[in-house]
Amino acid sequence: MSLLNNAVDSIQVGVEDFDMEDDRRNASAIRNIFAGILLLYKEKLCRLSPENDKELLIKKKIQPVINEYGELEFQGNGHKTVDVQMIKELFKSLKVNVEWKRFDEVNRLRNDLEHYYTAKSPDAIREIVSKSFLLIRDFTANELQENPVSLFGEDCWQSLLNVADVYATEETECKESLDEIDWKYGVVSEILSSLRCNSCHSSLVFAPYEDDVYPTINLTCRSCNNDFSFDDVVANCVKDSLYGAYVSSVMDGGESPYDSCPECNEVTYIHEESCCIKCEYTQEHTHCDDCGESLTLDEQYLEGRCSYCQHRWEKIMEE
Numbered sequence: 001m002s003l004l005n006n007a008v009d010s011i012q013v014g015v016e017d018f019d020m021e022d023d024r025r026n027a028s029a030i031r032n033i034f035a036g037i038l039l040l041y042k043e044k045l046c047r048l049s050p051e052n053d054k055e056l057l058i059k060k061k062i063q064p065v066i067n068e069y070g071e072l073e074f075q076g077n078g079h080k081t082v083d084v085q086m087i088k089e090l091f092k093s094l095k096v097n098v099e100w101k102r103f104d105e106v107n108r109l110r111n112d113l114e115h116y117y118t119a120k121s122p123d124a125i126r127e128i129v130s131k132s133f134l135l136i137r138d139f140t141a142n143e144l145q146e147n148p149v150s151l152f153g154e155d156c157w158q159s160l161l162n163v164a165d166v167y168a169t170e171e172t173e174c175k176e177s178l179d180e181i182d183w184k185y186g187v188v189s190e191i192l193s194s195l196r197c198n199s200c201h202s203s204l205v206f207a208p209y210e211d212d213v214y215p216t217i218n219l220t221c222r223s224c225n226n227d228f229s230f231d232d233v234v235a236n237c238v239k240d241s242l243y244g245a246y247v248s249s250v251m252d253g254g255e256s257p258y259d260s261c262p263e264c265n266e267v268t269y270i271h272e273e274s275c276c277i278k279c280e281y282t283q284e285h286t287h288c289d290d291c292g293e294s295l296t297l298d299e300q301y302l303e304g305r306c307s308y309c310q311h312r313w314e315k316i317m318e319e
Helices: 003-019 023-048 084-094 100-116 122-142 148-152 154-179 186-194 230-251 297-302 307-318
Strands: 059-066 072-081 218-221 227-229
Touching (some): 003 122, 023 084, 122 148, 186 230
16 A cells, blocks of 8 residues: 555544544544545655655665666655654755745644543544645645545544634634734733643633733633643743744854743843843843943842952952
8 A cells, every 4th residue: 555545544534533623533533634644745756756665755764776787766664754853954955845834833733642631622623634734735735736525534624614614713813813912022922923822732822802911911812721830831822933043043152032030930022122021120230330341131130230340349348
């Protein structure tokens, strides 16, 4: 059986599990759909492999050899196949297009499923299925040049389409309600893409009162009807949205875009905004009273001195 057939079977089984509307089948549904997506990607690599070895590019280990004609060629070694990171690298060099940001989000949601999912939140599953549908649709049509309806069958494709349409409608309504709020800080508007319910982890979060004044923003989860406030989840939004920027900056020898706030102790002090976006704390001391150098957040407890001047002052006091 070909990789493409395996991919189709895996996605069809996943959709059938989802359509059963049995909470016990949800994890299985997502695992099968995600496995099917990876098989579609491997099918593309097989199609791009040389005619003499159609599985070459899916092999984890490839080594150069001299064939019986004295010519250099490459052969796959072992039974292990490429992982996600290797697929990303191969697709980049082979100019195969995948919306990796969406893929990574689906992968993260899939990993979070067992930790966050509750029976009260079917939308947590619908979100994964909906975003998986977009990956499947685009890749099947654009990279495999296959008709998705013919490939997966009308019943399977209609189920995926229905989930995507319903979820998209709810998502649009929630986003429109959030757009009515004055979020005061530019970075807050950016991190709203990571906004999720603190009870069921659904992204279908609605702002019921457009006249709320920041930072007291009331929110309601459309999935589990949980009422909460933005300041309950702002720290999670910061970490989920800016962690990548934090890692990149630190690896390049730079500074983190966020830090722990001295006032509320949350990781919500944003250096770009020069304040904490949860409690709106700002630095009381910006420059050293002795030497005039700019003070860091960690130096606020020195009450107006930089670390060097504080150390020098302590030495003087000891004499």
